Amino acid sequence: MEAWILYGVIAAIFIGCRDIFTRHFMKKYTPTEHILYYYVLCSAVILGYVAYKKTCTNEKVRCIDLEDLWKYGLIALLSVLIISPCETLSLKTCKNPGQSKAVINLNTLIVFFLGVVVLKDQFSLKRVGGILLTLIGVYFVI
Numbered sequence: 001m002e003a004w005i006l007y008g009v010i011a012a013i014f015i016g017c018r019d020i021f022t023r024h025f026m027k028k029y030t031p032t033e034h035i036l037y038y039y040v041l042c043s044a045v046i047l048g049y050v051a052y053k054k055t056c057t058n059e060k061v062r063c064i065d066l067e068d069l070w071k072y073g074l075i076a077l078l079s080v081l082i083i084s085p086c087e088t089l090s091l092k093t094c095k096n097p098g099q100s101k102a103v104i105n106l107n108t109l110i111v112f113f114l115g116v117v118v119l120k121d122q123f124s125l126k127r128v129g130g131i132l133l134t135l136i137g138v139y140f141v142i
Helices: 003-025 031-056 066-093 097-104 107-118 125-141
Strands: none
Touching: 003 031, 003 066, 003 097, 031 066, 066 097, 097 125, 107 125
């Protein structure tokens, strides 16, 4: 098995656990409170991770290049103002978190199409079949 597949499966398992956690805490906290607590705690964990990598593994941690700052800023702004609230509200208001995530994970198709356009990747009949199966699967889940 290729390493990227293993990493993807591990990420999928933990993202699923995170989504169940989010759904559970939406009964106790407002979406704004949840996003605040989640991102503040994520920031603390990330800072700890960076400190560990820098001190224990001697990984060089550079400052962001100024030409990339606006790109990171734009993605951060979109994440905080649009993506996280929509994802959280979708999980909060759905009947089953799997339904919400099935729709949200249509981002895979968007990434695929962007990859075809931006990276000039090949568009084959096999991939069209995969896209159709994905759309049919999402339809049956929701």
